[in-house]
Amino acid sequence: MNTLMTVSAAAVAAGAALLFTTVGEIITERAGVLNIGLEGMMAVGAVTGFLVMDQTGSAYAGVLGALASGAVVALVHAVFVVTLRVDQVVSGLGIAIGASGLATVIGRDLVGVPPRATVGTSEIPLLSDLPVVGDILFSQGVLTYAAIIVALAAAAFLSVTRTGLHLQAVGENPLAADGTGIKVELYRYSATVFGGALAGIGGATLSLQESPGWSQRLVGGRGWICVALVIFAFWSPSRAIGGAFLFGFLQILALEAQILDLTIPTPILAMLPFIGTLVVLILISFTGVKSRLGAPAALGRPYARGA
Amino acid sequence: MTQAALKAVPLALTGLAVALPLKLKLWNIGGEGQLYAGVVGAGFVALNLPELPAAVMVPLVVAAGAAGGCLWALLAAVPRALGAVDEIISTLMLNYVAILLVDYLVTGPWRSTEALNFPISDSFPASTRLPVWGTTGLHAGILFPLVAGMMLGALMMWSKWGFELSMTASNPSAAVIVGVPVRRNILMTMAIAGALSGIGGMIEVTMNFGTVQQGISPGYGYIGIVVATLAAGSMLGTVVIAFVMGGLVVGGLALQTLGVSDGFVLFLQGTILFFALLGSRLGGVRLLQRRERARVEPGEPLEAVR
Numbered sequence: 001m002n003t004l005m006t007v008s009a010a011a012v013a014a015g016a017a018l019l020f021t022t023v024g025e026i027i028t029e030r031a032g033v034l035n036i037g038l039e040g041m042m043a044v045g046a047v048t049g050f051l052v053m054d055q056t057g058s059a060y061a062g063v064l065g066a067l068a069s070g071a072v073v074a075l076v077h078a079v080f081v082v083t084l085r086v087d088q089v090v091s092g093l094g095i096a097i098g099a100s101g102l103a104t105v106i107g108r109d110l111v112g113v114p115p116r117a118t119v120g121t122s123e124i125p126l127l128s129d130l131p132v133v134g135d136i137l138f139s140q141g142v143l144t145y146a147a148i149i150v151a152l153a154a155a156a157f158l159s160v161t162r163t164g165l166h167l168q169a170v171g172e173n174p175l176a177a178d179g180t181g182i183k184v185e186l187y188r189y190s191a192t193v194f195g196g197a198l199a200g201i202g203g204a205t206l207s208l209q210e211s212p213g214w215s216q217r218l219v220g221g222r223g224w225i226c227v228a229l230v231i232f233a234f235w236s237p238s239r240a241i242g243g244a245f246l247f248g249f250l251q252i253l254a255l256e257a258q259i260l261d262l263t264i265p266t267p268i269l270a271m272l273p274f275i276g277t278l279v280v281l282i283l284i285s286f287t288g289v290k291s292r293l294g295a296p297a298a299l300g301r302p303y304a305r306g307a
Numbered sequence: 308m309t310q311a312a313l314k315a316v317p318l319a320l321t322g323l324a325v326a327l328p329l330k331l332k333l334w335n336i337g338g339e340g341q342l343y344a345g346v347v348g349a350g351f352v353a354l355n356l357p358e359l360p361a362a363v364m365v366p367l368v369v370a371a372g373a374a375g376g377c378l379w380a381l382l383a384a385v386p387r388a389l390g391a392v393d394e395i396i397s398t399l400m401l402n403y404v405a406i407l408l409v410d411y412l413v414t415g416p417w418r419s420t421e422a423l424n425f426p427i428s429d430s431f432p433a434s435t436r437l438p439v440w441g442t443t444g445l446h447a448g449i450l451f452p453l454v455a456g457m458m459l460g461a462l463m464m465w466s467k468w469g470f471e472l473s474m475t476a477s478n479p480s481a482a483v484i485v486g487v488p489v490r491r492n493i494l495m496t497m498a499i500a501g502a503l504s505g506i507g508g509m510i511e512v513t514m515n516f517g518t519v520q521q522g523i524s525p526g527y528g529y530i531g532i533v534v535a536t537l538a539a540g541s542m543l544g545t546v547v548i549a550f551v552m553g554g555l556v557v558g559g560l561a562l563q564t565l566g567v568s569d570g571f572v573l574f575l576q577g578t579i580l581f582f583a584l585l586g587s588r589l590g591g592v593r594l595l596q597r598r599e600r601a602r603v604e605p606g607e608p609l610e611a612v613r
Contacts, residue, residue, distance in 0.1 A: 036395065040577075080581065084588045089334060089395070090536055091584065097529050098577015104570020216570065221403045228396045267411035274400040274407075278386075281397060285390035 007249070007256050008136045015248025016144040017042070017205040021226040022233065022240045023151045024198025028074075029230060030158065031191035032171035032298040034088045035077050037095025039223025041196050043103035045070040045203025050110055050214045059117040063143070063204045070200020071193045073099050078192040082185055085302035096223070107214045115212040119143050119205075141209040143201070147244075150198065154237035167191060171296030174303035184303050199223070221274060222251075228277045231284065234294035250276045309444050312550065313514075317342065317524065319452030319549035320507035321531030322538070324380075324500035326545045327459060328394075329535060330472040331496055337383060337398025338504045339528025340405035341376040345505025346512045347408060348375025350519040353431040354417060361434040368435050368509055376505015377498050379405060384497030388490040394497075402528065406521070413519055428519035435513045448510035455503055456546035463542055472496070504528065525569040533576045537583050552579070 021038055028035050035041075048069035053062030073095060080091040121141050128138040158164040169177040170187040178184050206222070207214050225247055233240040253260070254269035262269065321338035328335040335341075348371035352364070359367065382401055386392035410426075412418075417428040437447040463469035475482040475489050482489055511523050534552060538544030 076581070080584060084585070086584045086588060090580070093334075093336070093532055093536075094577050094580040094584070097526075097533065097573050098581070099574075101570045101573025101575070101577060105574055108570070221399075224396065224399045224403075228400075231393070231396075265411055265415055267407045267414065270410075271404050271407045274403045278397055278400045281392050282386050282390065285386065285392045 003259055005132065005135050006259060007252065009139070010252040010256060011249035012136060012245055013140060013144055013210060013248070014251045015245035016141065016147040017202045017210060018222060018226055018229060018247055019147040019151055019202075019240060019244035020143075020205060021199045021202035021223065022229040022244055023147075023154050023237045024195035024202070025226055025230050026233065026235055026237050026240060027154060027158075027167070027198075028191050028195030029299055030171045030235060030296050031167050031188050032174060032296050032301065032303070033078070033081060033188050033192050033195075034092060034300040035074065035081075035095070035192060035195060036089065036092035036227050037073070037077060037099060037223075038199050038226050039219060039221070040096040040099025040103070041070045041073045041199035042203035042206070042223045042226075043100045043219045044073050044106075045200030046207040046218055047103040047107040047110065047203075047214050048200070049204030050113075050115070050207040050212075051106065053115065053117055053208060054110065054113060057116050059115075059119045059208050062117075062208050063119065063201060066200040066204030066208075067197045068200070070203065071197040074193050074196020074199070075189075077196070078189045081302065082188045082192070085304060088300050088302075100219075103219075104216050107216070110214040111216070113214070115208070117208075118212045119209040141205075143205045143209045146201075147205070148241060151237045151241050158237065168296070171298055174298050178303070178305060184305075188303075199226075202226075225273055225277050228281060231295075232280055235296065236294060247273050247276065312445070312449060315550040316448050316452055317507035317511050317527045318530055318534060318552075319456065319546045320503045320510075321527045322534035322545040322549045323452065323455055323459060323531075323542060324504040324507075324528075325532050325535035326538060326540050326542055327500050327503075328493075328496045329540045330463065330469075330476060331493060332476050333387065333493065333496065334395045335380065335383075335398055335497060335500050336395050336532060337380060337401050337501075337528065338507075338531045339524060339526065340398070340402035341379045341501040341504035342508035342511075342524050342528055343402075343405040343409050344375040344379035344501070345372035345508030346375070346519060346523055347405075347412065348372045348505060349435070349509040349512050350412070350417065350428060350431075351375075353435045353513070354428060354519070357432040357434075359432075359434060361436075364432070364434040365437060368513060369506060372505045372509025373502040374505070376501040376503070376508065378501070379505070380497045380501025381494065384494050384501075387497070388493040409519065409521060413521065417519055419518070426521065431513060431517045435517075437510070437514060446510075446514055448514060451503075451506050451510065452546050452549065456542050459499075460542035468492075504531075526573050529573065530576050533580045536580060 021042055025038055045066035049062040049066030052065030053059050077091055077095050080086045081088045119142050121139060124138040128134045158168060166182045167187050169182060170184050174184045203219060206218055229240060229243045232243045250273040253272055254266050257266060257269055321342060324338045325335050349368045352367050352371040379401055383394050383397040386397060387394045413426040413428055419427055419429045439446045471487045472492060475487055475492060507527060512519060516523055534549045535545050538548045
């Protein structure tokens with residue numbers, strides 16, 4: 001494999017965690033619930049995934065643990081914003097801060113522990129023999145394929161299934177949805193918990209596949225990048241695939257600087273995803289593209305029957 | 308007690324940095340980055356002009372710290388004011404950029420030649436230290452949150468500017484119609500917020516570390532969000548809560564050296580926030596006024612400005 005292909009394959013691998021988390025948040029937001037606590041849910045998922053793997057010796061048990069832990073954290077958010085109807089930004093910030101802290105506490109004795117098992121790579125028969133794309137796309141970790149499948153499935157779910165359309169109705173006009181008998185609270189709870197579960201898996205993708213292990217800085221802002229990626233993807237799960245891999249590319253530049261013969265210092269390269277996010281947001285806003293394109297109309301607004 | 312009070316100083320400043328833009332329903336989540344930008348500003352002066360006498364040096368590091376934080380906040384505030392770029396994400400992105408900037412400086416251009424194995428800068432000259440009262444250890448840094456809290460509190464309550472801010476928050480379209488300079492106020496609140504966080508960073512680096520390095524803040528910028536939220540956006544309330552919570556909880560626990568980590572402090576802060584939200588909800592009191600058209604939707608709030 002030449003340099004460019006190595007880097008491209010690494011970019012796809014690094015995009016997987018972002019993709020899981022972004023797709024989860026898209027589903028949550030399409031139901032009208034904003035959860036900016038992704039950073040915290042990813043951290044809890046990452047550390048729980050690693051912990052469960054360390055206890056059981058099975059990386060897939062770890063992924064399940066991460067899924068469950070992310071869902072539980074998101075459930076807290078759902079209780080506060082759907083039932084108690086507190087400000088979604090405040091609750092989300094509370095999740096981001098509190099859950100990141102919780103992850104550090106859980107992982108205190110796991111820093112530097114070598115992983116007993118990891119999620120392996122799998123070459124897709126036939127497809128991995130294709131020139132170029134075979135190495136870049138079809139010789140990836142199992143969770144990377146899963147992320148792409150989840151994104152495509154989520155896109156189909158939203159546009160084809162009855163439940164998906166109901167979910168969109170809840171996010172666009174909860175009053176009307178309620179009027180037709182759709183259970184608004186149930187949809188919002190489910191979508192929020194589902195988003196948390198995917199953010200948890202996103203975290204586990206980091207701790208069990210991308211760079212197996214746990215440290216306080218493992219998630220390192222990826223959750224916040226995913227909050228921006230939702231806007232970048234205009235709330236579409238399939239468009240999130242490209243966005244996630246683009247930002248995966250920006251992330252691995254710092255890691256692969258030596259392979260690429262870059263003489264730019266590592267900390268400067270590591271800024272790229274964050275500066276890139278900023279630039280993208282500014283471009284979306286200034287180039288006349290409506291930044292609310294695709295945004296659910298009732299996003300961030302609590303719904304109370306009769307209110 | 309003195310130690311606990313001093314712990315609350317950066318916290319009160321980052322708390323105010325959240326509370327002030329919140330008057331415009333803007334979320335400044337960038338206190339952490341603005342604090343580190345203040346560290347860099349102070350470091351720039353201290354490391355490049357070490358010969359200066361204290362009488363010149365102290366005001367200069369204060370100004371440099373404030374300028375660093377101010378600049379960092381404006382990087383997010385300008386796109387917000389001109390293009391309605393969501394400030395939650397932009398201020399957050401800048402947190403990571405600031406921390407990486409410190410990383411770059413202490414592993415590159417500012418790396419001390421004396422501390423070979425540690426990525427830290429040269430030591431600051433003693434002239435950068437703020438005045439200390441006798442043997443108490445209490446230093447002049449404590450004046451910044453107290454004075455800023457009182458001044459901002461008075462401005463919010465009695466000045467035309469304070470009225471402009473609350474009017475813009477409650478009805479942006481009306482504010483624009485009657486000629487309130489909404490854009491300028493966005494820039495101004497964010498600039499002051501950044502300067503306050505930057506001063507917090509300056510105080511920490513000159514008084515507690517004496518060298519530019521990583522880990523100067525255990526998350527003051529984030530805890531400041533909790534503090535300002537608990538104070539329901541009140542300026543004086545923010546300072547008081549910072550001293551109660553920051554002083555007693557953060558300082559108190561850390562002082563007992565129970566091996567309490569930064570992570571535990573953050574976890575505790577998040578938990579306190581949720582219990583406060585729960586309490587205010589069950590008690591029928593709103594901790595923060597409900598944001599109609601929750602302002603986080605990019606491009607949505609202050610739409611009339613455009």
